[in-house]
Amino acid sequence: MQNTSFHNTNFPDSRMTCPLQTGNEDVLLDYCARALDAERKSMLEAHMAHCEQCREMAKAQTEIWAALDAYDAEPVSADFDRKLYARMEEMDRVPAWEKYWAPVREYLQGQPAWKPVLSVAAASAVLMVVFAVSGDGPQPLPAPVALIDVQDVEQAERALEDIEMLRQFESASAESAQKDVL
Amino acid sequence: MMAVATLERDAELMLRVREGDTESFALLLERHRSPVIHFLFRMVQNQSVAEELAQEVFLRVYRSRANYEPTAKFTTWLFRIASHLALNWIRDRRHERGQESLDQETADGMVRQVSDRGMSKEQAMVRESKFEEIRRAIQGLPEKQKAAVLMHKYEEMEYSQIAAVLECSESAVKSLLFRAYETLRARLAHMA
Numbered sequence: 407m408q409n410t411s412f413h414n415t416n417f418p419d420s421r422m423t424c425p426l427q428t429g430n431e432d433v434l435l436d437y438c439a440r441a442l443d444a445e446r447k448s449m450l451e452a453h454m455a456h457c458e459q460c461r462e463m464a465k466a467q468t469e470i471w472a473a474l475d476a477y478d479a480e481p482v483s484a485d486f487d488r489k490l491y492a493r494m495e496e497m498d499r500v501p502a503w504e505k506y507w508a509p510v511r512e513y514l515q516g517q518p519a520w521k522p523v524l525s526v527a528a529a530s531a532v533l534m535v536v537f538a539v540s541g542d543g544p545q546p547l548p549a550p551v552a553l554i555d556v557q558d559v560e561q562a563e564r565a566l567e568d569i570e571m572l573r574q575f576e577s578a579s580a581e582s583a584q585k586d587v588l
Numbered sequence: 589m590m591a592v593a594t595l596e597r598d599a600e601l602m603l604r605v606r607e608g609d610t611e612s613f614a615l616l617l618e619r620h621r622s623p624v625i626h627f628l629f630r631m632v633q634n635q636s637v638a639e640e641l642a643q644e645v646f647l648r649v650y651r652s653r654a655n656y657e658p659t660a661k662f663t664t665w666l667f668r669i670a671s672h673l674a675l676n677w678i679r680d681r682r683h684e685r686g687q688e689s690l691d692q693e694t695a696d697g698m699v700r701q702v703s704d705r706g707m708s709k710e711q712a713m714v715r716e717s718k719f720e721e722i723r724r725a726i727q728g729l730p731e732k733q734k735a736a737v738l739m740h741k742y743e744e745m746e747y748s749q750i751a752a753v754l755e756c757s758e759s760a761v762k763s764l765l766f767r768a769y770e771t772l773r774a775r776l777a778h779m780a
Contacts (some may be wrong), residue, residue, distance in 0.1 A: 432747070434763040435769060439740075440724075466773050473779045474741055474772070476715065477722040479626035480635045487617065490643050493652050508650065 422453045427459055451467060489521040598633045598662030599677045605653045612651075617646060624670050625741055630738045631674035633727060668747070671753055672734050678731060718779065725775040732756075733768035740765055740780070 425433040436442050437450055454461040500508075598619070604612035614771055628638035648669050726734055732754060739745040739753065749760045750765075 431766045435765060466770060470773050470776055473776055474722060476718040479629045482622055482625050483639055486639055490646055492645060493647055497647065497651065558759065
């Protein structure tokens with residue numbers, strides 16, 4: 407029956423350490439499940455004779471263990487095997503590739519985290535195919551264009567006009583001064 | 589791989605199934621049909637779902653026969669498949685139903701009726717009441733604790749096997765079981 411996994415190191419001598427205080431509660435579970443061998447059982451019973459905590463726990467656990475027996479299962483349907491063999495025959499008839507794909511599909515169906523990843527992968531694959539067929543890949547970005555400040559140009563033009571006017575004015579002033587001298 | 593001389597009976601049968609021996613599959617089915625269905629019934633609380641999941645368990649075993657290697661105990665492999673299917677079913681159903689209460693499950697007829705088996709009406713009612721209380725107490729456990737208790741109490745599996753099925757350490761299994769039985773003791777104290 408159960409593996410007691412409870413070694414004699416827990417019982418260095420005939421006086422055992424308390425299972426509840428040493429983290430060996432499984433010893434009590436095994437006792438209630440009647441899975442302890444005779445030697446361990448007698449050592450535990452000797453311990454319980456003076457450990458009220460273990461005694462109470464073992465008593466309660468034994469009672470619960472017995473109560474759980476009431477949770478019995480239904481008899482198996484008479485046609486269980488017939489249905490199973492019918493499905494096995496059907497499975498043997500499916501194509502070879504489906505036999506290999508079915509376990510993968512079942513695995514993926516049981517892994518919800520894969521579902522969004524698969525959706526994204528499928529969408530990406532579709533987009534790649536569309537681009538490949540149309541020949542229009544994503545358009546490259548246009549080269550950066552130098553932006554010229556319009557206000558600066560107008561200001562420069564006005565300055566040139568002012569200089570030209572000043573130059574004409576000075577020229578006219580010089581001519582009239584010459585006439586006065588003559 | 590284990591030496592053939594030391595192979596357990598189930599592994600021997602499974603190796604014959606791998607070679608195409610259908611009678612060996614029938615023997616394996618005969619040996620494990622009831623334990624697997626009973627475990628699944630106690631996990632999912634519904635006999636028809638339990639049988640449907642059990643069909644899937646044995647179909648997976650049959651489907652995997654060609655690649656079978658006896659690297660682990662056969663029952664460990666079998667119950668690992670069964671517990672994965674049961675836990676997935678419970679998770680999917682919980683997701684679908686939005687964590688409805690246990691009372692709702694009962695109202696939906698998810699629980700089988702306890703068969704009378706020659707008992708008086710009064711005895712049958714007492715038995716049904718006890719069954720229902722235990723069902724609720726076990727159903728209320730976290731899923732891993734529940735699976736551990738069902739394998740430990742009803743299938744008499746070793747800690748190491750339960751650990752292999754649930755993919756955790758033996759000490760984790762002991763801890764799961766201790767906590768689970770403590771919870772059951774508290775919930776079912778009045779029945780003791």
